[in-house]
Amino acid sequence: MSAPKRGGLAGKILRVDLGSGKISTEDTWKYARNYLGGRTLNSHILLKEMDPETKFSDPENMLIFGVGCLVGTLAPGACRVSIDTKSPFSNGKGSANFGGHFGPELKYAGFDHIVITGKSKEPVYLWIHDGEAEIRNATSLWGKTTGDTETLLWQELGDERIQVSSIGPAGERGVRGSVVFSNPGKAAGGSGVGFVMGSKKLKAVAVRGHGSVRLADPRRFMAAVNQALAKVQASPYSEGWRKGIIEGKFLPQSPAWNFFASPRNGQDEYWPLEKRARLVGLESGVPRYKKRMMACFGCPVGCLPYSEIGEGKYQGTKGVGYWINSATYSTKLDLDDPEVSLRYHLMLNELGLDGDMCSTSLAWAFECFEKGLLSKKDCDGLELFWGDGEAILAMQKKLAYREGIGDFLADGVKESARKLGKGSDSFATHIKGQDSVDPYRADKGWGFGVSISPVGGRHLRGAVSVPEVTGPKGLAWAPTSYENIPEAVFWQSQAKEIEDMAGFCIFVGTWSGAHALEVSDYAELISSALGIDLTEEKLMKIGRRGVNLEKAFNTLHAGFDRKDDYPPRRYMEEPVRSGPHAGARCDREKWDEMLDRFYELNKWDRETGWPTEKGLKELGLGGIAKKLKKAGRLK
Amino acid sequence: MRLVLNSEACNACRMCELACSFHHQRVFAPHGASVKVSSDFKEGKIQLAIDSTCDLCPKEPQPLCVQYCMTGALKKEGSNERA
Numbered sequence: 001m002s003a004p005k006r007g008g009l010a011g012k013i014l015r016v017d018l019g020s021g022k023i024s025t026e027d028t029w030k031y032a033r034n035y036l037g038g039r040t041l042n043s044h045i046l047l048k049e050m051d052p053e054t055k056f057s058d059p060e061n062m063l064i065f066g067v068g069c070l071v072g073t074l075a076p077g078a079c080r081v082s083i084d085t086k087s088p089f090s091n092g093k094g095s096a097n098f099g100g101h102f103g104p105e106l107k108y109a110g111f112d113h114i115v116i117t118g119k120s121k122e123p124v125y126l127w128i129h130d131g132e133a134e135i136r137n138a139t140s141l142w143g144k145t146t147g148d149t150e151t152l153l154w155q156e157l158g159d160e161r162i163q164v165s166s167i168g169p170a171g172e173r174g175v176r177g178s179v180v181f182s183n184p185g186k187a188a189g190g191s192g193v194g195f196v197m198g199s200k201k202l203k204a205v206a207v208r209g210h211g212s213v214r215l216a217d218p219r220r221f222m223a224a225v226n227q228a229l230a231k232v233q234a235s236p237y238s239e240g241w242r243k244g245i246i247e248g249k250f251l252p253q254s255p256a257w258n259f260f261a262s263p264r265n266g267q268d269e270y271w272p273l274e275k276r277a278r279l280v281g282l283e284s285g286v287p288r289y290k291k292r293m294m295a296c297f298g299c300p301v302g303c304l305p306y307s308e309i310g311e312g313k314y315q316g317t318k319g320v321g322y323w324i325n326s327a328t329y330s331t332k333l334d335l336d337d338p339e340v341s342l343r344y345h346l347m348l349n350e351l352g353l354d355g356d357m358c359s360t361s362l363a364w365a366f367e368c369f370e371k372g373l374l375s376k377k378d379c380d381g382l383e384l385f386w387g388d389g390e391a392i393l394a395m396q397k398k399l400a401y402r403e404g405i406g407d408f409l410a411d412g413v414k415e416s417a418r419k420l421g422k423g424s425d426s427f428a429t430h431i432k433g434q435d436s437v438d439p440y441r442a443d444k445g446w447g448f449g450v451s452i453s454p455v456g457g458r459h460l461r462g463a464v465s466v467p468e469v470t471g472p473k474g475l476a477w478a479p480t481s482y483e484n485i486p487e488a489v490f491w492q493s494q495a496k497e498i499e500d501m502a503g504f505c506i507f508v509g510t511w512s513g514a515h516a517l518e519v520s521d522y523a524e525l526i527s528s529a530l531g532i533d534l535t536e537e538k539l540m541k542i543g544r545r546g547v548n549l550e551k552a553f554n555t556l557h558a559g560f561d562r563k564d565d566y567p568p569r570r571y572m573e574e575p576v577r578s579g580p581h582a583g584a585r586c587d588r589e590k591w592d593e594m595l596d597r598f599y600e601l602n603k604w605d606r607e608t609g610w611p612t613e614k615g616l617k618e619l620g621l622g623g624i625a626k627k628l629k630k631a632g633r634l635k
Numbered sequence: 636m637r638l639v640l641n642s643e644a645c646n647a648c649r650m651c652e653l654a655c656s657f658h659h660q661r662v663f664a665p666h667g668a669s670v671k672v673s674s675d676f677k678e679g680k681i682q683l684a685i686d687s688t689c690d691l692c693p694k695e696p697q698p699l700c701v702q703y704c705m706t707g708a709l710k711k712e713g714s715n716e717r718a
Contacts, residue, residue: 212656
């Protein structure tokens with residue numbers, strides 16, 4: 001009998017040692033059955049191969065690009081790449097994710113993953129094309145913005161269809177909150193993945209492929225694609241995301257604002273209507289600068305606004321930036337000037353700076369200034385008044401280039417507060433060492449999901465908001481109640497793992513409620529593309545496996561335990577000041593109850609939050625259990 | 636029938652390239668597609684083009700690139716008779 005047909009994957013993993021210059025490949029299929037691809041396969045390699053004693057800045061730290069197993073096909077919205085490493089904020093799991101067009105191009109070039117180790121002495125870039133890879137000198141690119149890097153690589157390599165991911169000046173200078181950026185406007189933002197890339201002197205990865213992605217069962221796959229596409233097109237949320245969210249969901253009067261803002265470094269969770277109107281109003285706000293919409297590869301939604309400021313002080317500011325991010329960052333800094341907001345967001349992309357980290361660190365500094373803990377002199381002559389656009393843009397640049405006060409802030413808000421002292425840690429909003437821009441108090445599912453995130457203070461793991469938009473079907477919960485939140489976050493963290501292993505954008509799936517793609521759709525698409533027989537149940541098990549790999553990594557490498565799954569102090573101690581949720585805070589006792597239940601669902605130890613031998617073995621992770629046992633960190 | 640291209644309406648999702656290559660080869664290979672989307676996202680520029688290998692998908696109810704275009708950037712014009 002002939003072997004079953006396989007497809008979906010390019011079939012090779014590229015391994016590059018920047019220290020020795022050695023380049024090799026291995027077969028993706030030896031991992032795919034258990035881990036499929038993307039984040040989950042990356043997590044497996046990190047946990048299997050990296051010594052827990054390795055520090056984030058060591059040459060032995062690995063930087064792994066992992067393309068989702070359905071990327072490069074017509075599976076709607078499957079375009080994403082997961083970048084995983086040891087986080088410079090914690091030595092725990094670092095993970096960030098971008099869409100765009102880089103991932104599919106890598107598969108057409110013949111590779112599903114790139115595993116990068118070692119450090120180069122000189123700036124280099126990686127040129128990957130049709131099954132080949134070369135390490136090339138990047139001295140002339142060092143210091144350039146991400147946009148200029150892309151243009152210069154197109155010129156050097158003579159092809160404008162080359163897809164580029166790169167770091168900006170922030171990653172080169174060792175700002176911990178640095179991103180890996182790729183167009184259109186996509187940043188792998190969390191966990192300092194750009195810092196690690198910069199520490200290896202790797203400026204960019206340029207990719208071009210003329211190959212193909214085959215399918216195990218083309219007819220069955222296309223039937224699944226058509227069904228999935230019909231669901232995404234019919235989803236009322238697709239239209240909302242397509243309008244850059246703001247026009248679809250976050251216009252000034254929208255009740256969604258009541259769960260969204262974290263103004264003045266989280267002093268409140270309510271932002272007045274007149275400020276919202278100025279920032280995001282259709283006529284006067286950010287939307288007025290939209291010229292057209294753009295899309296990631298293979299996405300039927302197309303949620304990316306291309307904006308341009310045609311006149312005035314910020315004339316020439318242009319690019320793709322997802323507006324909801326502009327609004328998140330702006331509220332944290334109490335910034336309601338739409339031109340500065342747009343400029344700030346697009347400069348984050350150019351400088352290769354993480355918006356969550358930059359906005360949180362700046363907001364902490366502005367609050368220090370407000371409280372008299374940092375002086376004008378400390379801030380290089382700048383006066384940090386809330387919402388002051390000039391000060392915000394000046395501080396952003398200082399942070400990216402580690403100049404003056406920017407150098408002081410560049411290791412993240414936890415470290416900044418440690419250095420300054422004076423009680424400034426009480427309003428340093430970080431989890432697991434990483435700056436966190438999110439709100440926590442009004443929306444319990446969001447706050448809990450962000451708190452338990454293995455990558456620290458980020459919402460793209462288990463965070464859920466209103467049941468109509470996020471989380472599982474058939475479970476009753478409300479944003480303002482603690483009831484059933486652990487169950488919803490438990491489901492969401494597994495479903496998001498599946499999206500990250502396959503490469504789906506959350507906007508066609510778990511953030512479109514019951515209206516767009518479901519896990520059963522993912523199972524059918526993956527089964528027919530890869531030729532692996534998966535049911536929803538089997539796929540959820542692989543999702544749980546992935547969640548446990550990250551848990552095990554954090555337990556073994558960073559020593560994280562239960563104490564690291566609580567919100568920043570401010571959100572437990574200071575209630576929301578105004579608006580419809582005035583008085584709300586994260587209740588410690590309720591949090592304890594939620595953690596008990598969440599650990600129980602995950603089969604983790606209640607007291608420590610560590611994995612258990614039984615739980616890991618059920619997922620086929622007996623080898624991981626042995627490692628944890630040897631280190632004395634298994635229950 | 637002929638195809639009408641509107642680059643202004645295109646958002647560069649490239650689903651047309653995927654569908655076209657599937658039509659020709661039963662695989663996903665944008666390089667082998669008759670329709671090409673060129674873009675410079677930094678400048679907000681997108682350009683659609685069709686080359687001479689386009690056969691207007693004779694066995695399909697309508698060309699696959701049109702069927703999978705989400706923005707109306709690719710449309711068919713005229714009768715179903717393929718020129």
